[in-house]
Amino acid sequence: MSDESAPAPFEVKRWQTYVPCLHYNWQPNKPFVVTAVVGARAEVWDPTGGQRMGGHRWVALRNLHATNKTGQGKERRTGWYLHCEPPADPVRQELCGSCFTWKDREQFGVLAHGFGHSTCVPCKAEIEKRYGR
Ligand SMILES: [Zn+2]
Structure with a gap:
């Protein structure tokens, strides 16, 4: 990962898993695993994302966070945070x-x-x- 010059608080890597920052029973945002990182986006795989074997989709890296807390210690309300390292x-x-x-x-x-x-x-x-x- 040397082509990204923008400073990042942490690195999104292939095979990391993420969970939604907020859990609602009705929330459609399920956990996913990162299958590729291309530029400012990550391709993620969600086993419940439609089709029989789950679905791939793209999310912006800025929606992926190291923790579910902001720099100010508040709970994040959007995006996903790191659940498991590769x-x-x-x-x-x-x-x-x-x-x-x-x-x-x-x-x-x-x-x-x-x-x-x-x-x-x-x-x-x-x-x-x-x-x-
Ligand atoms: Zn388990």
Whole structure:
């Protein structure tokens, strides 16, 4: 990442995951994973973004933040903030499609084919508790 001259408070990187700064039940903004960074935009993948395998879309880097707090310590009301750094080893690690955290493959209760469709052990337990299965 050497072609960007503008100073950035933090770096948006491929395979980082982000969650919305504000959580509303009705809010359509779901977590996503960054699949590419091109210029001032990031291509992101949202497993619930339409189509069967989720959808890709572009978001401006200025909407991605290191934390959900502003420089003044106020809660951010727009955009997304960093949830999980890229995996140290994308081959050995897998993305949980529920909590959007990269974890070692051994930590998954369901390992599905296809990116972001696996479920880690804590999320699986949570889902089973909630839906009684
Ligand atoms: Zn999980």
